[in-house]
Amino acid sequence: MMDSPIEVAKQLRWQDPSKFSISIMPVGSESSAMLSSITEEQLTSAITGIQLAEINTTPVEEWIAEEWRFATGRLEHYQIDLTLKDYENFTLYRLFSKAIQVFNRVYPDDQKFDIQVKTATDFDIKSYEPIITFKDCMMITVAGPQLDNSANSSIAEFNVIMKASYIETF
Amino acid sequence: MSSAINSLKRNLGMGARTNRYKIILVSPTFQNSEILDVMAKEANLPGRSFNDVEVWVQGRLITVAGDSDYAGTWNITFLDSEEHFIRGVIQDWMEYIDSVKQHDRGAGAYMDYMTNCKFQQLSTVDNSVKAEYELYDVYPKSISEISYSDENSGLVEFSAEFNFSHYSRTR
Numbered sequence: 001m002m003d004s005p006i007e008v009a010k011q012l013r014w015q016d017p018s019k020f021s022i023s024i025m026p027v028g029s030e031s032s033a034m035l036s037s038i039t040e041e042q043l044t045s046a047i048t049g050i051q052l053a054e055i056n057t058t059p060v061e062e063w064i065a066e067e068w069r070f071a072t073g074r075l076e077h078y079q080i081d082l083t084l085k086d087y088e089n090f091t092l093y094r095l096f097s098k099a100i101q102v103f104n105r106v107y108p109d110d111q112k113f114d115i116q117v118k119t120a121t122d123f124d125i126k127s128y129e130p131i132i133t134f135k136d137c138m139m140i141t142v143a144g145p146q147l148d149n150s151a152n153s154s155i156a157e158f159n160v161i162m163k164a165s166y167i168e169t170f
Numbered sequence: 171m172s173s174a175i176n177s178l179k180r181n182l183g184m185g186a187r188t189n190r191y192k193i194i195l196v197s198p199t200f201q202n203s204e205i206l207d208v209m210a211k212e213a214n215l216p217g218r219s220f221n222d223v224e225v226w227v228q229g230r231l232i233t234v235a236g237d238s239d240y241a242g243t244w245n246i247t248f249l250d251s252e253e254h255f256i257r258g259v260i261q262d263w264m265e266y267i268d269s270v271k272q273h274d275r276g277a278g279a280y281m282d283y284m285t286n287c288k289f290q291q292l293s294t295v296d297n298s299v300k301a302e303y304e305l306y307d308v309y310p311k312s313i314s315e316i317s318y319s320d321e322n323s324g325l326v327e328f329s330a331e332f333n334f335s336h337y338s339r340t341r
Contacts, residue, residue, distance in 0.1 A: 005227050005228055006227050006228070006232065009227040009232055010232060014223065014225060014234070016223075016236075018237075122223075122234070
């Protein structure tokens, strides 16, 4: 006899959105190595959240022989949005700001880096497994953190937006 | 005598008394926890809970355990001397964390102003330690006001709230 959906639901290891870590890996260039000065542990501690890329296509749509014909068309680029809380006089903001300015002056191949996202599931919260790697990323935005005299008792945050050429899923 | 009453007596023993406790409150600026314990009039052992994760399946709700939550604070009510010695100890700790007057922070790292403290359940018979809990990363969150009145001849007392990250049973 098959298990009811309720029994199955008790056996599945549900995904907690807060159990994740990320690492930035340079792709063989001196410039992108700038970002690898942040360790995976530091980055995982500092990251507030990451919005993983929406995977969009531009579908091919043709009206042929009195019927619509569809095909998955061009895959659009992948955009990743990181929210980071900063430490020690905006170490991360300074690093990303410096990197994006350096990247502006080097060949695209020299500014590439990969971002790997790992997650853990319920019951296995210590074993993080890679789920996706955004390959050949470039940075497009380093949003400025807001400095505010009235915002005490909080940690400064800022966003970094990146685009990836392609993705590798595990 | 019924077996239920015998069983109750056997399991309860002398029974834990709420007035038999000891706090070991360690401040980075004052190390004599005995004085703080003697002057403590009331204390609580904080609770612990799980946040719920709701899994809905075809209209049925399955609740599973989320992450632990040590919500709340460790609260201690102190009696004080005429010199407000105990209040001074807690205020010195708070001043060490963040001094408005000096506009600086005394500690170089969070762990410099956080300490590990203990709460003990004592025996009714001989005051030996029967159960012990260690609270980690403790620091004062607030101290209460002290109310004065011509109509009241009671002792001055105030309560202090302490933040902590978690606790575990150590005995």
